[in-house]
Structure formats: structure tokens, C-alpha cells
Amino acid sequence: MNWTDFLRFARGPLMGAALVVFAAGISYRLVRVVALGWSRGRAPARAADKTVGVLRTYLRGLGIFPFIPWVKQTFRGNAVTFLAGGLFHFGLLVIVFLGTAHMLVWKSLLGFGWPTVALPIIDGLAAATIVAMVALLINRLTHPVLRRLSGTSEFANLIVVFLPMLTGWIMAHHLWFRYEVIFGLHVASVALLLVWIPFSRLSHFVFYFFSRTSHGIEFGKRGVTP
Amino acid sequence: MxxxxxxxxxxxxxxxxxxxxxxxxxxxxxxxxxxxxxxxxxxxxxxxxxxxxxxxxxxxxxxxxxxxxxPRQPVIWLEFQDCAGCTEAITRSTSPTLVELILNKMALNYHETLFAAAGHQAEAARADAMEKYAGEYLLVVEGSVPVGDPGFCTIGGRTAEDILREAARGAAAVISVGSCASFGGLPAANPNPTGARSAADILSGTTVVNIPGCPAIPEATTGVLTHFLVFGELPELDDLNRPTAFYGTTIHDRCLRRPFYDEGKFANSFDDEGARKGWCLYKLGCKGPTTYNACAVLKWNGGVSFPIESGHPCLGCSQPDFWDNGGFYQGQSSIIGPPGLGSAATAVGIGAVVGAGVAAVNIAKRRDKGEDS
Known part of the structure; x- marks a missing residue:
């Protein structure tokens, strides 16, 4: 198999299989979580506005906490986690959804597209995101508490997320490799990430939204929390 | 003599x-x-x-x-499952022109389309040339070879594969012109009803120069022929046996619309403001970034224009299996043949069933241990 064939394999059967495993894996994990059950409400709520609770939770979680450092303990506890972690998540989401090449991937899956951000902006964000990931890795290796909390899976998570970022950046800059080689490796690394997400803590990529919603419903209730 | x-x-x-x-x-x-x-x-x-x-x-x-x-270089040109488009293109080559090549530097001993002779006379001319210039002639192949059902392409009662193997034995070098001869091309597109194969597939063990394209750029073809004439050997080739002088860079890297790509200025349809301003055609499915060819440099019709300059995205026609590499107007980064809703639903269903099964076993275990109040 030459690299042109590899690229075709990666864009075709490999990505298709990775998407199927991703869908099955997320579904599996979700059912497992739901099957754990909720604790019984021993004191019924006096009133409940679940929608407001959910909206407020999302607003705080995505709109306020990340941008006002003193609200969260994280900043005082570990500023690197707060800053680099925030930058990484912001960069990743913008690149994945607003990068032109990435939007075309979504378009091929969803059937519709949307406006995208110019390459130099995406490129700058990608560089910042890669630097943020390196900072997070160094932080994890040097922080006395984080180091003790980190096992193989934590470092594996970092590597699996880092590979698509790095290969994508190398590809965009035409460095060292022929285009089809690095393009194939980039797609293959994304396929690995897709398979990895459901079965690791990277599943927060999807479950964040389930847990936020669930918590929001709880927060919307007024009464005694059992 | x-x-x-x-x-x-x-x-x-x-x-x-x-x-x-x-x-x-x-x-x-x-x-x-x-x-x-x-x-x-x-x-x-x-x-x-x-x-x-x-x-x-x-x-x-x-x-x-x-x-x-x-002396003038003898050439035998075989056509199999093709549209003669590469021959049509080469008749419009500009530097050097085919006329110059044939009249002055080459002796085109056999070419079905350009030959005045026909039938048994033409076949006899081929046999004569193969015997007279054994070990000296250049064999040019245009079109793919049907292996699945040879009946799709027989000439003078003989199969394409048979003719190709016989002609290749006495050739100084074999050159595949066009995507069909190089990689199977359109005839080999899924489901490949004729079992079409490239010349290199048939002649395994022989170095076959591939000059892919639909059609191949005529200057690339004449350039390779002239290179062999001047140096007596084949030009430097890449991993797909394409001459690096013509296939060394991608269309994207030499594209006149590249600055717009870098700025993020794209045409979103064939008739929007971006298209009228000549912006990048990437979003309209341009395959330039992964296509190795010299279109953006040599251009066509004597350097007049090439598809992207004329407003159409690159189809990637010189890449292997270009016909099956996703839709022409789909993004070059898109997934080829993504799983449909049915597959996705099945996957979600399987995940849910397995998850429910494992959860049920766990709940039963907890009950047995009396942990569940």
C-alpha cells in the first residue's frame, strides 16, 4: 500500500469504522451511566423551573466561569490548568468547527455547511493550542498533586488528543512530509481519537452536555437537597 | 545499415x-x-x-x-480501453509539438488513431516494427487493460493483455499515458465491469513510467519521450512512477488562486461574488491539495488556461482512483462513503443493548450482595 492508497483508506473505511465505533461506544457509555440510576428525592421540591436551571448552568459553565478567573477555585489553585486548559478547549472547538477543511468534513456528514474562519486565524489558534497542550503536560509532570493523580490513561489521553493537533499543524504548513502522507496520518490520528473518546475520560466531549443538563435540572429545583 | x-x-x-x-x-x-x-x-x-x-x-x-x-526514436503506441483523449491532447502539444516529434525526432511506427493504415496492414506494420527495432522502441500505452473479461477489448482477434505483453517484451521502455493506462482510470471505476487494470499491473517487474491525467498533459508526454531520446534513459520518478519534473508539486502549491485560500476567501457557489472575484474553489470540492500534476504551471492549449483558472475546481484526475475518491464537488477533506443513518442507528442500538446488558448484570450482582436497599 502506498501513501495515496493509505490516504484513501483513512478517509474511507477507517474513518467510517471509527465513526461507527464512536456512535456505538457513546451509546454504550450513556446507557451504562443512566442505568446507575438517580438517588430518590426524599424531600420533594417546593417549586421547580428546570429550563431556567439548565440555561443558567450552561451560561455559568460556558459563558462566565471560563472568563472570570476569580469565580472559580481553579485559578487560585492552579493557574496553568485554568489558562492553558481554557485556551486549549477554546482553540480546539474553533478549529474543529470553524476551520474550512473541518467544516467540509461536517458537511459531508450532515449535508450542510456554514461560514468559516480564515486560515491565518485558525493557524494562530492551532499554534496556541499546541503550546497550551505542552504547558498542560509540563504542569501535569511538575505539579505535586497532579503528578500523583496522573496515571497511564491521563498521559495516553494527552497523546491521543495531541496527535491530531500536531499532524494537522504540520500538514497546514507543508512541513517535512508529502501532503498525502501527513494528510493520511492526520485522518488516522483523528480516527484513533474517535475510537478513544467513548472509552476514556475524553468522553466529557459528549457527556459534559449530559451532566450539565442533569445538574441544571437539579439546580432549577427549590427546596431541600437530600 | x-x-x-x-x-x-x-x-x-x-x-x-x-x-x-x-x-x-x-x-x-x-x-x-x-x-x-x-x-x-x-x-x-x-x-x-x-x-x-x-x-x-x-x-x-x-x-x-x-x-x-x-537516430530517430522508434515508437509503438497501443490503445486499449481509452477515449483517445490523450492522443487528442498530444496532437495539440506545443513544445515540442507532435508534428515536430514525428517528423524530426520520432518514428511513430504504430498508432491506431493516427495511422493511415488499417486492419491487417496496420497489424503487420506493428509486427514489422517490433521485429526491426527489437530492444530499441519505446512502447506507449494509452487506456486500461480488461483482465476480468478480455472480450471487452480485442484487436485483430487478440486480447489487449496479450498484445501488451508481447509488445513490452521487446521495448526499451514502457510509458503509460493517461490515468487509464497509469491507474486503471474510468474503466476501473467501481464496480469495474471489465476488470480493468493498469499497464503496470499487467507488466509487474517492468518499470512503467506513469504520465497520469485525464487527459495527460501533452507537454508531459512529449517531455518524457524527448528525455528518453536525449539521455537514453527514463527521467527521475516518484513512488507512483510519475516523472518528478512534471509531478513534483501539487496543483494547490502552484495555484494562482492559492493566496485566496490562505486568506480564507472562498467561492461558495459557482455564481456568487467569490466566484466572480476569482476566489479559491476549495469549498466547491477542489482536489488541488492532493493532486500532483503540472496543470497550474504548464496549463493547457499552449499555456492559455487550466480548469481552476477557468473557474472549475480540480477533479484530481491524475490521482489514482480519482473517480471513486468522493464526489467531484465534495470537499477534498470529506469522508469517502461515510456511514449512513442506518449504520449509525445500528451502531447506537448495539451500544445501547450491550450497555443495558452489562448494566443489568451489574445490578443483579449488587442485589446478590445485598448492596441495593
């Missing part, structure tokens, strides 16, 4: 020495000789560090020496 050299032939045609040297210079330029490796092997110093004018003079001398000493 000693065969007439090319310069003797030209002299007999009334071409002066000055015209001959001028022509050799043009030819050296067209070959892109400063980029090809065998220059050193040609006997003249490469002098790549010298000023361009000196380099050009030496290149011209290299070409002139070859044309002065060598």
Missing part, C-alpha cells in the same frame, strides 16, 4: 545549424533539464552552480549532442 541521425534528417529537411541550435535550446527548456538528475550521467558537467545562461548553454549542447548522434 547505419540509421540516419536526427540532425542529418533535419539537415536533409533544410534546417540550418542556427535553427537547429535554437530548437535544441527550446527543447532543453521544455524538458526542465535543470531539475532532472541524469544530467550528470549525460557526459557533460552538470554545472548547476553556474549562472543560468551558462547552464542553459550547456543544456542546449547536451540536447544538440544527442540529436546529432542518435
Amino acid at each position: 547505419k540509421r540516419e541521425t536526427i540532425s542529418e534528417h533535419l539537415e536533409a529537411e533544410g534546417i540550418s545549424r542556427r535553427e537547429f541550435m535554437s530548437y535544441c535550446g527550446v527543447l532543453a527548456g521544455a524538458l526542465g533539464l535543470s531539475q532532472v538528475a541524469p544530467l550528470a550521467a549525460s557526459g557533460l558537467p552538470a554545472d548547476l552552480g553556474r549562472p543560468a545562461t551558462v547552464l542553459q548553454r550547456n543544456l542546449t549542447e547536451t540536447v544538440a549532442r544527442a540529436l546529432e548522434t542518435k
Whole structure:
């Protein structure tokens, strides 16, 4: 198999299989979580506005906490986690959804597209995101508490997320490799990430939204929390 | 009997020495000789560090020496499952033109489309040329070879595969012109009803130069033919056996619309403001970034234009299996044949069933241990 064939394999059967495993894996994990059950409400709520609770939770979680450092303990506890972690998540989401090449991937899956951000902006964000990931890795290796909390899976998570970022950046800059080689490796690394997400803590990529919603419903209730 | 050299032939045609040297210079330029490796092997110093004018003079001398000493190059051109588009293209080549090639430097001993002879006479001409120039002739293949059902392409009662194998045995070199001969092309597109294969697939063990494209750029074809004529060997090839002089860079890297790509200015339809302003066609499915060819440099019709310049995204026609690499107007990064809703639903269902099963087992275990109040 030459690299042109590899690229075709990666864009075709490999990505298709990775998407199927991703869908099955997320579904599996979700059912497992739901099957754990909720604790019984021993004191019924006096009133409940679940929608407001959910909206407020999302607003705080995505709109306020990340941008006002003193609200969260994280900043005082570990500023690197707060800053680099925030930058990484912001960069990743913008690149994945607003990068032109990435939007075309979504378009091929969803059937519709949307406006995208110019390459130099995406490129700058990608560089910042890669630097943020390196900072997070160094932080994890040097922080006395984080180091003790980190096992193989934590470092594996970092590597699996880092590979698509790095290969994508190398590809965009035409460095060292022929285009089809690095393009194939980039797609293959994304396929690995897709398979990895459901079965690791990277599943927060999807479950964040389930847990936020669930918590929001709880927060919307007024009464005694059992 | 000693065969007439090319310069003797030209002299007999009334071409002066000055015209001959001028022509050799043009030819050296067209070959892109400063980029090809065998220059050193040609006997003249490469002098790549010298000023361009000196380099050009030496290149011209290299070409002139070859044309002065060598006889006209015999060529046998086979056509199988093709549309003759590559032949059509080469008849419109500009530097050197096919007319110049045939009249002055090549002896086209067999070519179905361009031949005046037909039927048994043509086949006899091929057999004669193969016998007379055994080990010397260049074999050019256009079109793919049906292996699944040979009945799709027989000439004079013989299968394409048989003819190709026989002709390749006595060839000095084999050159596949066009995507069909190079990679199977359109006839090999899914579901490949004829079992079409490339010439290289049939002639495993033989180095086959691939000049893919639909059609192949005529200057690339004539360039390779002339390179063989001048140096007596094949040009430098890449991993898909394409000459690097013509297939060394992607369309994207040399595209005149590239600055718009870098700025993020795209045409979103064929008739929007972006399209009218000549912005990048990437979002309309341009395959330029993964397509290796010289269209953006050599262009077509004597350098007039090429598809992207004329407003249409690159189809990637010179890449293997381009027909099956996703839709022409789908993004080049899109997933090829993504799983449909059915597959996704099945996957979600399987995940849910397995999850529910595992959860049920766990709940039962907890009950047994009396943990569940």
C-alpha cells in the first residue's frame, strides 16, 4: 500500500469504522451511566423551573466561569490548568468547527455547511493550542498533586488528543512530509481519537452536555437537597 | 545499415545549424533539464552552480549532442480501453509539438488513431516494427487493460493483455499515458465491469513510467519521450512512477488562486461574488491539495488556461482512483462513503443493548450482595 492508497483508506473505511465505533461506544457509555440510576428525592421540591436551571448552568459553565478567573477555585489553585486548559478547549472547538477543511468534513456528514474562519486565524489558534497542550503536560509532570493523580490513561489521553493537533499543524504548513502522507496520518490520528473518546475520560466531549443538563435540572429545583 | 541521425534528417529537411541550435535550446527548456538528475550521467558537467545562461548553454549542447548522434526514436503506441483523449491532447502539444516529434525526432511506427493504415496492414506494420527495432522502441500505452473479461477489448482477434505483453517484451521502455493506462482510470471505476487494470499491473517487474491525467498533459508526454531520446534513459520518478519534473508539486502549491485560500476567501457557489472575484474553489470540492500534476504551471492549449483558472475546481484526475475518491464537488477533506443513518442507528442500538446488558448484570450482582436497599 502506498501513501495515496493509505490516504484513501483513512478517509474511507477507517474513518467510517471509527465513526461507527464512536456512535456505538457513546451509546454504550450513556446507557451504562443512566442505568446507575438517580438517588430518590426524599424531600420533594417546593417549586421547580428546570429550563431556567439548565440555561443558567450552561451560561455559568460556558459563558462566565471560563472568563472570570476569580469565580472559580481553579485559578487560585492552579493557574496553568485554568489558562492553558481554557485556551486549549477554546482553540480546539474553533478549529474543529470553524476551520474550512473541518467544516467540509461536517458537511459531508450532515449535508450542510456554514461560514468559516480564515486560515491565518485558525493557524494562530492551532499554534496556541499546541503550546497550551505542552504547558498542560509540563504542569501535569511538575505539579505535586497532579503528578500523583496522573496515571497511564491521563498521559495516553494527552497523546491521543495531541496527535491530531500536531499532524494537522504540520500538514497546514507543508512541513517535512508529502501532503498525502501527513494528510493520511492526520485522518488516522483523528480516527484513533474517535475510537478513544467513548472509552476514556475524553468522553466529557459528549457527556459534559449530559451532566450539565442533569445538574441544571437539579439546580432549577427549590427546596431541600437530600 | 547505419540509421540516419536526427540532425542529418533535419539537415536533409533544410534546417540550418542556427535553427537547429535554437530548437535544441527550446527543447532543453521544455524538458526542465535543470531539475532532472541524469544530467550528470549525460557526459557533460552538470554545472548547476553556474549562472543560468551558462547552464542553459550547456543544456542546449547536451540536447544538440544527442540529436546529432542518435537516430530517430522508434515508437509503438497501443490503445486499449481509452477515449483517445490523450492522443487528442498530444496532437495539440506545443513544445515540442507532435508534428515536430514525428517528423524530426520520432518514428511513430504504430498508432491506431493516427495511422493511415488499417486492419491487417496496420497489424503487420506493428509486427514489422517490433521485429526491426527489437530492444530499441519505446512502447506507449494509452487506456486500461480488461483482465476480468478480455472480450471487452480485442484487436485483430487478440486480447489487449496479450498484445501488451508481447509488445513490452521487446521495448526499451514502457510509458503509460493517461490515468487509464497509469491507474486503471474510468474503466476501473467501481464496480469495474471489465476488470480493468493498469499497464503496470499487467507488466509487474517492468518499470512503467506513469504520465497520469485525464487527459495527460501533452507537454508531459512529449517531455518524457524527448528525455528518453536525449539521455537514453527514463527521467527521475516518484513512488507512483510519475516523472518528478512534471509531478513534483501539487496543483494547490502552484495555484494562482492559492493566496485566496490562505486568506480564507472562498467561492461558495459557482455564481456568487467569490466566484466572480476569482476566489479559491476549495469549498466547491477542489482536489488541488492532493493532486500532483503540472496543470497550474504548464496549463493547457499552449499555456492559455487550466480548469481552476477557468473557474472549475480540480477533479484530481491524475490521482489514482480519482473517480471513486468522493464526489467531484465534495470537499477534498470529506469522508469517502461515510456511514449512513442506518449504520449509525445500528451502531447506537448495539451500544445501547450491550450497555443495558452489562448494566443489568451489574445490578443483579449488587442485589446478590445485598448492596441495593
